[in-house]
Amino acid sequence: MPxxxxxxxxxxxxxxxxxxxxxxxxxxxxxxxELFKRRMKQSEEELVVTIKKINSLSSPVCQLxxxxxxxxxxxxxxxxxxxKVFHEGASKVDRIELVLPAGKYY
Amino acid sequence: MRHFLHEYVSYRNANPFSIAEDxxxxxxxxxKLYRKNKLFRFVGNDFEEFIEDEFGNLxxxxxxxxxxxxxxxxxxxxxxxxxxxxxxxNSKAEVPVRASDFMPNYDQDHYWSGYYTSNPExxxxxxxxxxxxxxxxxxxxxxxxxxxx
Numbered sequence: 001m002p003x004x005x006x007x008x009x010x011x012x013x014x015x016x017x018x019x020x021x022x023x024x025x026x027x028x029x030x031x032x033x034e035l036f037k038r039r040m041k042q043s044e045e046e047l048v049v050t051i052k053k054i055n056s057l058s059s060p061v062c063q064l065x066x067x068x069x070x071x072x073x074x075x076x077x078x079x080x081x082x083x084k085v086f087h088e089g090a091s092k093v094d095r096i097e098l099v100l101p102a103g104k105y106y
Numbered sequence: 107m108r109h110f111l112h113e114y115v116s117y118r119n120a121n122p123f124s125i126a127e128d129x130x131x132x133x134x135x136x137x138k139l140y141r142k143n144k145l146f147r148f149v150g151n152d153f154e155e156f157i158e159d160e161f162g163n164l165x166x167x168x169x170x171x172x173x174x175x176x177x178x179x180x181x182x183x184x185x186x187x188x189x190x191x192x193x194x195x196n197s198k199a200e201v202p203v204r205a206s207d208f209m210p211n212y213d214q215d216h217y218w219s220g221y222y223t224s225n226p227e228x229x230x231x232x233x234x235x236x237x238x239x240x241x242x243x244x245x246x247x248x249x250x251x252x253x254x255x
Contacts, residue, residue: 002255004246011239018232025218033228040235047242054249063238088240 007050011043057084064094125167133180142197146190
């Protein structure tokens with residue numbers, strides 16, 4: 001099975017297990033909960049790395065809802081800033097505000 | 107109120123006769139709760155695959171019940187939730203409206219309460235993970251459509 005497909009199936013199965021009993025009823029034991037949190041964190045990192053790879057992105061990636069919804073891009077060089085926004089595809093509206101230092105970008 | 111629509115029944119190692127008797131007993135109660143002339147009963151259970159053996163037992167029981175002739179007023183057939191709602195939407199029978207709280211839910215001698223709000227941290231982590239997964243699914247689909255492997 002291709003590498004990306006395998007990654008997708010693994011993540012699909014993981015979210016199914018969590019949502020079924022543990023995510024909804026939250027009746028699992030503490031160590032089980034920690035185990036699934038670790039697995040989700042690891043799988044999330046793998047997905048982000050692959051998304052960057054597929055889209056040939058080398059710049060930092062910010063996720064909505066992380067770090068209080070703020071993303072500081074301190075390592076951006078040059079006068080041009082390329083911003084790619086990916087949306088999960090759900091029917092909702094998210095507002096993104098981009099604050100640029102005066103006179104640095106155009 | 108116990109809602110029989112969500113009662114899961116296992117037919118593994120059961121004989122068709124006892125399955126037929128079990129159905130008759132449950133349906134008497136279901137008729138009191140549901141005013142429509144179509145009743146829907148789930149089969150199978152959590153963490154249990156519906157094996158061929160179990161399917162065969164139930165199939166034999168349904169055939170037995172359908173051969174009841176004039177003494178039987180019910181007809182049994184396989185269906186899925188879509189079939190059930192299609193049938194019941196065409197029925198003109200009024201069903202009672204439930205106005206009280208749904209929670210706590212009584213299920214097979216256990217009460218479920220608070221599961222919408224318990225452990226919010228796990229829920230938000232799971233939701234965030236789902237977001238990334240949905241995004242990946244979209245990107246991967248586009249990647250495959252463009253000839254990626």
